[in-house]
Amino acid sequence: MYKLLLCWRYLRTRYIALVCIISVTLGVATMIVVNSVMAGFTHEMQDRLNGMLGDLIFRSRSLDGVLDAEAHMAQIRQVAGEAIAGMSPTVHVPALMYLTVGGELLPRQITLVGIDEQTYASVSSFGKYLQHPENRRQLQFRLRDGGYDVVDHQADASVAKPRTVMKNAGWPWRRYKSMIDRQRADEQRLLESNAAATGSAAAAPAATQNPFQQMAAAHGEAEPEGRDFDPASEQHAGIVLGIGICGFRMPDGSDQFLGLPGDDVKVSYPLSVVPPEITSHDYTIVDFYESKMSEYDGSFAFVPLRTLQKNRGMIDPKTGLGKFTTIQIKLRPGADAEAVRDRLQNAFPAQLYQVSTWRDEQGPLLAAVHMETMVLNVLLFLIIAVAGFGILAIFCMIVVEKTRDIGILKSLGASRSGVMGIFLGYGLCLGLVGAGVGTGLGLLFVAKINEIADLLARLTGQPVFDPAVYYFYRIPTIVEPLTVTWVAAGAVAIAVLASVLPARRAARLHPVRALRYE
Amino acid sequence: MSNLLDTSVAPPWVSSRRSTGAAAALDHAAAAGARRAIHLACRGLQKSYRKGPLGIPVLQGIDLDVREGEFLAIVGPSGCGKSTLLHLLGTLDQPDAGVVTFEGHRIDDLPAAARDLLRNRHFGMVFQFYHLLPELTTLENVLAPALIAESTIGYWLRRSAHRRRAWELLELVGLAHRARHKPRELSGGEMQRAAIARALLSRPKVLLADEPTGNLDRSTGEQIMHILGELNRRERLTIVMVTHDPWIAGQADRTVHLAEGRIQQG
Numbered sequence A: 001m002y003k004l005l006l007c008w009r010y011l012r013t014r015y016i017a018l019v020c021i022i023s024v025t026l027g028v029a030t031m032i033v034v035n036s037v038m039a040g041f042t043h044e045m046q047d048r049l050n051g052m053l054g055d056l057i058f059r060s061r062s063l064d065g066v067l068d069a070e071a072h073m074a075q076i077r078q079v080a081g082e083a084i085a086g087m088s089p090t091v092h093v094p095a096l097m098y099l100t101v102g103g104e105l106l107p108r109q110i111t112l113v114g115i116d117e118q119t120y121a122s123v124s125s126f127g128k129y130l131q132h133p134e135n136r137r138q139l140q141f142r143l144r145d146g147g148y149d150v151v152d153h154q155a156d157a158s159v160a161k162p163r164t165v166m167k168n169a170g171w172p173w174r175r176y177k178s179m180i181d182r183q184r185a186d187e188q189r190l191l192e193s194n195a196a197a198t199g200s201a202a203a204a205p206a207a208t209q210n211p212f213q214q215m216a217a218a219h220g221e222a223e224p225e226g227r228d229f230d231p232a233s234e235q236h237a238g239i240v241l242g243i244g245i246c247g248f249r250m251p252d253g254s255d256q257f258l259g260l261p262g263d264d265v266k267v268s269y270p271l272s273v274v275p276p277e278i279t280s281h282d283y284t285i286v287d288f289y290e291s292k293m294s295e296y297d298g299s300f301a302f303v304p305l306r307t308l309q310k311n312r313g314m315i316d317p318k319t320g321l322g323k324f325t326t327i328q329i330k331l332r333p334g335a336d337a338e339a340v341r342d343r344l345q346n347a348f349p350a351q352l353y354q355v356s357t358w359r360d361e362q363g364p365l366l367a368a369v370h371m372e373t374m375v376l377n378v379l380l381f382l383i384i385a386v387a388g389f390g391i392l393a394i395f396c397m398i399v400v401e402k403t404r405d406i407g408i409l410k411s412l413g414a415s416r417s418g419v420m421g422i423f424l425g426y427g428l429c430l431g432l433v434g435a436g437v438g439t440g441l442g443l444l445f446v447a448k449i450n451e452i453a454d455l456l457a458r459l460t461g462q463p464v465f466d467p468a469v470y471y472f473y474r475i476p477t478i479v480e481p482l483t484v485t486w487v488a489a490g491a492v493a494i495a496v497l498a499s500v501l502p503a504r505r506a507a508r509l510h511p512v513r514a515l516r517y518e
Numbered sequence B: 001m002s003n004l005l006d007t008s009v010a011p012p013w014v015s016s017r018r019s020t021g022a023a024a025a026l027d028h029a030a031a032a033g034a035r036r037a038i039h040l041a042c043r044g045l046q047k048s049y050r051k052g053p054l055g056i057p058v059l060q061g062i063d064l065d066v067r068e069g070e071f072l073a074i075v076g077p078s079g080c081g082k083s084t085l086l087h088l089l090g091t092l093d094q095p096d097a098g099v100v101t102f103e104g105h106r107i108d109d110l111p112a113a114a115r116d117l118l119r120n121r122h123f124g125m126v127f128q129f130y131h132l133l134p135e136l137t138t139l140e141n142v143l144a145p146a147l148i149a150e151s152t153i154g155y156w157l158r159r160s161a162h163r164r165r166a167w168e169l170l171e172l173v174g175l176a177h178r179a180r181h182k183p184r185e186l187s188g189g190e191m192q193r194a195a196i197a198r199a200l201l202s203r204p205k206v207l208l209a210d211e212p213t214g215n216l217d218r219s220t221g222e223q224i225m226h227i228l229g230e231l232n233r234r235e236r237l238t239i240v241m242v243t244h245d246p247w248i249a250g251q252a253d254r255t256v257h258l259a260e261g262r263i264q265q266g
C-alpha cells in the first residue's frame, strides 16, 4: 500500500520527473502522428494505385500485342474463372503528345492506353476520377456540352481552389476556339496577300508551320477524307488526359491548364509493323482524370481501344480481330491475388505473357514507403529510448536523494521487494502518464493536423503541406489502434525498464547505511 | 511468566530453526530466579566496520539483558557504538559475532523476511533525527507501519481501524491538531512525538530509542521523556534508550554504561 502512496507523492512532489514524462509524451505523440500520416499516405496511395490498375495484369511481352483478346479472356476464365469479377483488354503504347498553346506546340511524353469503355469500368475505378459527372457514371469518348466540374469533386469545396476555366470546357470552348482560329487564319491570309502585293516574299510557307500536316499526309490517313473537317461541330476521336499532362498546380493551390476539354491534341506513336514506323493522329480532349497519383496523372492518356487498334494497324484485315497488349483483371473480393497470379502464369508461356498483381507492379514504390515508415519508427523509438535513459538518470538521482527515506522504510519493516516496487511503480506511473498524455496529444494532433498545418502556414508564410507537391488538399491520416497500442505499450515498457536499475539499487541499500546517510 | 520462554510454540517471525548455543545458555540464566522474564538480550556481540584491510572494532563483546517492562538507558560518549548496538538489537544490522534473542528466540540470523516482519510488528524505533518521511503528512507517517504491513486491499478493508489507532496515538502524544501537516511544518519536539506515535502504531513489545532527545532542548526533551516514562509505566512497554546525556538516562529504571566496546558495570 505504501508503495502506491509513495509513488503518488513522489510523482506529485518531484517535478524533475515531469521532464521524463515530457520526453516520453513527446516521443509517443510524434510516433503516433508520424504513423498515422504515413498510414494515411500509404492507404491513399494504395487505394489509387489499385484503383488505376486492375487487381491482376495479364500482359503480352510484345509491344505490338497479340491477337484476339476474347480467346485469351475465355482461356483465363477457364483457368481461374471463379475468382474473376471482370476483365478488360487494353493496349498500352508509349507515345508523344503535342499540345498547342498560344500557337506553340508543346510535346509531352505519355503512355497511351486504349481502353474498352464498356468493360474498363468493371476492372478499375478510373471512372470515378473523371471531371464530368456523366463520364463518372459511364465514360463516353464524346465531348460533352459543358457541365465539367469547376470544383474538384474529390476535395472539400472549402479548401479546393475552384477551376473557373472548366466552366467553359466542352463544346462551347471548342466552338469559341474554332472561331478564333478562323479569324486568325483570315488575318494571316490578308497579311500574306498584302505581302504578296508589296512584292515581299518573306512570309514563310504555311505548310512548314505545321509539320504534322505533312506527316499525316504522308500516311494518307488524315481526318475524314473526301470532305472538310469542321472543328466547330465535329470532334476527333476522344482522349482522356491525366490532369498533370496538361495542367499544373500553383503553389497557392490553384490549377492552371494548358488545354481544356474541347481542345485538339496530336499524338504520335509507333505503328504495329516491322520495322517500326511513326504515325500521328488528332484527338479531341473529352475529359481529364485526376487520380492524385502524379505518376499516373502526369503520364497516362486514354483513348478508345478500337480507335487505337485501327490507328496503329493492330487489326487483322482478314478476321477483323484486334491485338491487345494487356488484359486488366478484377478479382472477386477475398480472392487471393498471388495464388490466381501463379495459376495464370502457369497456364500461359512465360516467354510470351507476364502475369502480375498490382502490388508487383508497384513493388518498389510500396517497398520504399514501407521502408521509410520502418526507418522513421526505429528513429522515433530511439528517441523514446533516449527518454528512457533520462528516466534512468533522474531515478538514480531520486534514489540517492531518498536514501534516508529508504532506510526509514526498511527500519519500519519494508522488504527489499517492497522498496523495489516503489521505484518500479514510479517508473510505471511515469510511463503510463507519459504514454497516456502522449497518446492523447498525438491523437488530437492527428485529428487537427490540417488546422495545425494551416496555422503554421499562416504563421510562417510558408505552406507546410504544399498541395502543388502532394496533389492532395488535406493531409490524409489513418489511426491504426494496433499501432497506437504498441507505441504506448513500448513507451511504458521502456519507462519500467529504465527504472529497474535504480529500483534494484534502492532495494539493495543497507538499512543502517541508509539511515546514517546525510 | 516462564511461558514467555516456552519455545515449543514458535512465534510467527521465527523460522523452524531452534535457537542454539549462547541462546540456550541465556534461556537457562533467565529461568534461574530472574525477577521478570528476559525480553530482549544479547551475548558476546561484536561488530567492527571494515575500512580496507583494517577493521575498526566498535563493539567487542556486549552482554545485555532487558527484562519485560523495563526502561533501560545505555549511556556512553558519542561515537562509542550506542547506535550500532541499537541497530543490532533491532535487527537492522547483523553482528560479526554473538547472538541477539527476543523472547527467548534467536533473531539475529533470521531470514530477511522474518526480520522485516519483526521490525514491523514487534519493535518500535525512534531516532535522534526523527526520520519522518517528508512526503507524507503526520497522520500518514504514523500510519506507515500499517501501510507497510498491509496489502492495498487489506489496508482498505481495515482502514478505519488503523486510522482510529493512529488518531488515538496522535492524541496520546498531543499532536492531533497537527495530523494534516507535513513534517517540515513541525518543530523538532513535535516531529519526535510523531515518530513515537509511529513507533507505537503496531502495538510493539519493545521500543528502541536512539538519542530521542539528542536534538531537542531541555524542556522539549523532558516532554519526550515524560511520554516515554508514561508508556513504560502504563503500558508496561519495554524501552531501550541510548543517550549520551546522564540526566536523560536518570529518568530510566536502570542505566548501563558503554565504553570501549563493552558494557561497564553500572
Ligand SMILES: Nc1ncnc2c1ncn2[C@@H]1O[C@H](COP(=O)(O)OP(=O)(O)O)[C@@H](O)[C@H]1O
Pocket (backbone or CB within 6 Å): B049, B050, B051, B056, B058, B076, B077, B078, B079, B080, B081, B082, B083, B084, B085
Ligand atoms: N559505516 C561505517 N564505517 C566506518 N565506521 C563507522 C561506520 N558507522 C559508524 N562507524 C564508527 O563506529 C563508531 C560508532 O558509531 P555509532 O554507533 O554511531 O556511535 P554513537 O551512536 O555512540 O555515537 C564511530 O566511531 C563511527 O565513526
Ligand SMILES: [Mg+2]
Pocket (backbone or CB within 6 Å): B082, B083, B084, B210, B211
Ligand atoms: Mg548515535
